[in-house]
Amino acid sequence: MLNLLRKDFIAAKTSLAMSILIFTIFCIFFMKKEMSMHFVGIITAFSTISSLTLNDTKNHNHHFLVTLPVSRKHIVQAKYVISLICIIIAVLASYIVHSLVKIAVPGYITVDYSMIDILVPIAIVLVLASVYLPLFYSLSEKGAPVLNVIFLCLFLIMADPVAQTIHRASLNGINYPLVYGSLCSTLILFAASCYVTVYLFTKKDL
Amino acid sequence: MNAIELRNLTKIYPQFTVNNVSLDVKRGYITGLIGPNGVGKSTLIKMMLGMVRPDSGSVKILGYDMPKQEIDIKQRIGIVSDDCFYYEDVSIRDMKRIIAPFYKKWNEQKFNRYLERFELSPKKKIGQLSKGMKIKFALAVALSHEAELLIMDEPTSGLDPVFRRELLDLLAEMMQDERNTIIFSTHITTDLDRIADYISFVNRGELVFSEPKDEVLDRYAIVKGDRQLLDSDIRKKFAGVRETAFGFEGLVEDRHAAEQLFGNYAVFEKASLEDIIYYNAKGGRVHA
Amino acid sequence: MNIIISNASGDPIYMQILNQIRQSILSGELQAGDSLPSIRQLAKDLQVSVITTKRAYEELEKEQLIDSVVGKGCFVSGANKDFIREQRMKRLEEKLLEVIQDSKELNMSQQDVMEHLTLLFEEDQTS
CATH class of the missing domain: 3.40.50.300 (P-loop containing nucleotide triphosphate hydrolases)
Incomplete structure (x- = not known):
């Protein structure tokens, strides 16, 4: 398992640079917007996941992975673990950068951040990844890039309305049990999605 | 093992x-x-x-x-x-x-x-x-x-x-x-x-x-000869035959049987793996 | 010892190997007790299949020209000097029969052949 994670880090050197670039650009452009912190976190997390998976398909890399002494189950599980890591790092990075800017340039950012503002983006990307990964692993090499484009478009359309909803909800007072409850259920969804993907991928012909 | x-x-x-x-x-x-x-x-x-x-x-x-x-x-x-x-x-x-x-x-x-x-x-x-x-x-x-x-x-x-x-x-x-x-x-x-x-x-x-x-390689052989030697029964003995105006060339699976069948009327040669693939893939009769 | 494989030869490859090793033993180039390359080493050097060299060695063993010792490899058999001589005689006879056949085709009488042979013997001694 560790070896598989290592593999992603080595193979993804270039795409990691891409993620940082996305992060910086979106930070600069959206910083002043109210929902910038969520938005940047989510988009960075998701684009990193999709570029990691794309990396695997680009050169029929699943063919390579299945030649290694690992089971397909491990290949899928490792991808879920690394996705989870990416999500947490991206969202935290966004939080830290926004908080730093807030401290460094008083008045530039007017929103106050709380624990909720970290948990909600995490939950959102978890849901997205839970849908994205099974599709990705059951589609062929040609299907994967198309899937990525669809998801990114969906993303850009959905981002603002979702952000607004969250914002309004948090203005009305935060229902903590509800937030933790939904976070828990997204985690369960994520695990279930992993299970499904393992099932689909072990059956698949490469 | x-x-x-x-x-x-x-x-x-x-x-x-x-x-x-x-x-x-x-x-x-x-x-x-x-x-x-x-x-x-x-x-x-x-x-x-x-x-x-x-x-x-x-x-x-x-x-x-x-x-x-x-x-x-x-x-x-x-x-x-x-x-x-x-x-x-x-x-x-x-x-x-x-x-x-x-x-x-x-x-x-x-x-x-x-x-x-x-x-x-x-x-x-x-x-x-x-x-x-x-x-x-x-x-x-x-x-x-x-x-x-x-x-x-x-x-x-x-x-x-x-x-x-x-x-x-x-x-x-x-x-x-x-x-x-x-x-x-x-x-x-x-x-x-x-x-x-x-x-x-x-x-x-x-x-x-x-x-x-x-x-x-011992078993298979290429047989070459006059087309008049071929009739429908004999053709069946070949894995594949290539017929031209100048004669036929075919692959047989059993060299000994073919040698007995044709005797001195045909020429026998060692078949290469390529011959074996070619005639088997084409099957039946192959026209040039 | 040289072994030369010819693809143009009508003989199967195992036979070519067999003949050449046998030749080396009968000619005395390989002495009793000399070790032969392993089956796999020979296959590698000649770039032929292992089964082919294995078959050649098996035939040599059947002719009692070599012994294979498990774990140590193959050696030229020593016990059989008479047998080897007999084998060589047999080969010589075969060649002589060939000569007789050829001489018939050339319409040479037995006398002619003998004379020719004597001449060649003399030439060989003087040279």
Whole structure:
């Protein structure tokens, strides 16, 4: 398992640079917007996941992975673990950068951040990844890039309305049990999605 | 002891079917899986590697069950394939850093020696390698984790004649240890056939034969003669016949029977593996 | 010892190997007790299949020209000097029969052949 994670880090050197670039650009452009912190976190997390998976398909890399002494189950599980890591790092990075800017340039950012503002983006990307990964692993090499484009478009359309909803909800007072409850259920969804993907991928012909 | 045991493998695709193939690959020998393009050789190899799951039948590699014990199997096999599947924009050194930790028996020294021998620079990106170089890299990886079984899918199609010969030496070196086994698939009969001990011939999704190469070459013969010798009964004795205005040329499966049949009226020649593939693939009658 | 494999030859490869090793033993180039390359080493050097070299060695063993010792390899058999001589005589006879056949085709009488042979013997001694 560790070896598989290592593999992603080595193979993804270039795409990691891409993620940082996305992060910086979106930070600069959206910083002043109210929902910038969520938005940047989510988009960075998701684009990193999709570029990691794309990396695997680009050169029929699943063919390579299945030649290694690992089971397909491990290949899928490792991808879920690394996705989870990416999500947490991206969202935290966004939080830290926004908080730093807030401290460094008083008045530039007017929103106050709380624990909720970290948990909600995490939950959102978890849901997205839970849908994205099974599709990705059951589609062929040609299907994967198309899937990525669809998801990114969906993303850009959905981002603002979702952000607004969250914002309004948090203005009305935060229902903590509800937030933790939904976070828990997204985690369960994520695990279930992993299970499904393992099932689909072990059956698949490469 | 068999290195590979395939039992009643069936896989149905929309275009073609691998039909009930059972095949034993003997341990300690080199087996060549030959046949025209698109008859199921690659599918068979992919089923051995667990890349394609058969609809029915079982696969056993080195005594382990595929896919149940696929990790044990893959620790012990090396794979060299025509289509390279390594990460294109990663250097050879990084690729090695990815691969090596997966293997219990990785031999770093051996790997470096092979890189030197193959003149592969560790700094080069995989994407910049020529097809032949990619195959060399795959071979270096396969030989550096002490694989007992080397599975090669169309390994020579991207190789120049110089390295093809070198490859023969490399494979023979591996075969000095009689526990080791090699299987390769090919649609062109190449120098590789020279060192093959067994030949398994696949045609139209079925296994035609799997026998020691020398026996195959002794058994089959090319018969040449006057077209008037042929009638519909005699034609049936051929695996395939090519008829021209100047006579016929055909492949028979049983040289002795044919010699008795034609006596001095026809000329007999040794059949090459290429002849065997050609006439079997064409089947029936072939017109020039 | 040299072994040369010809693809143009009508003989199967195992036979070519067999004949040449036998030749080396009968001619005395290989002495009793000399070790032969292993089956796998020979296959590698000649770039032929292991089964082919194995078959050649098996035939040599059947002719009692070599012994194979498990774990040590193959050696030229020592016990059989008379047998080897007999074998060589047999080969010589075969060649002589060939000569007789050829001489008939050339319409040479037995006398002619003998004379020719004597002449050649003399030439060989003087040279």
